Amino acid sequence: MRVNGFGELEAVVMDRLWARTGRSTVRDVFDEIAEHRDIAYTTVMSTMDNLHRKGWLDRIRQGKAFSYWPTLSREEHSAQLMREAFDAGGKSDVVLTHFVEQMSDEESERVRQALRRLVDPGSAQ
Numbered sequence: 001m002r003v004n005g006f007g008e009l010e011a012v013v014m015d016r017l018w019a020r021t022g023r024s025t026v027r028d029v030f031d032e033i034a035e036h037r038d039i040a041y042t043t044v045m046s047t048m049d050n051l052h053r054k055g056w057l058d059r060i061r062q063g064k065a066f067s068y069w070p071t072l073s074r075e076e077h078s079a080q081l082m083r084e085a086f087d088a089g090g091k092s093d094v095v096l097t098h099f100v101e102q103m104s105d106e107e108s109e110r111v112r113q114a115l116r117r118l119v120d121p122g123s124a125q
Contacts, residue, residue: 005081006056009047014056018074023060023067 006014016029030044048068051057059066072080089095100108 005077005084006051009043010051010056013044013047013051014070014074014077017057017068017070023069025062025065025067027065029068 012033013029016032017024020028026041026045026048029048030039030041033039033044048057048066052059052066052068056071057068058071059068070077086092086095100111103111
């Protein structure tokens, strides 16, 4: 099952990394995941290596291990998914209309505020 453009375990790893600040080792991520599920250290290591090869994680060697960090924030990744869905959805104006119709009043107000900031970057929130 694919979650947010990732495989299931990839999504779990990315969630853990997005929730952290700075760099994380495989051990850091493994320890968090292992609290909630039975998983092998090498499975987490392979998953993080795969995410690095796919461009989702960057890394630097520190001694014998690597430290990893996401190349995009959670919000940047979400925006990328939205862009892909928008591009693949057919008529963009119809897709956007259906999307906006599903928003709550609070969500649509946040969109209006974001649009105002784009038009007038100096405007107050």
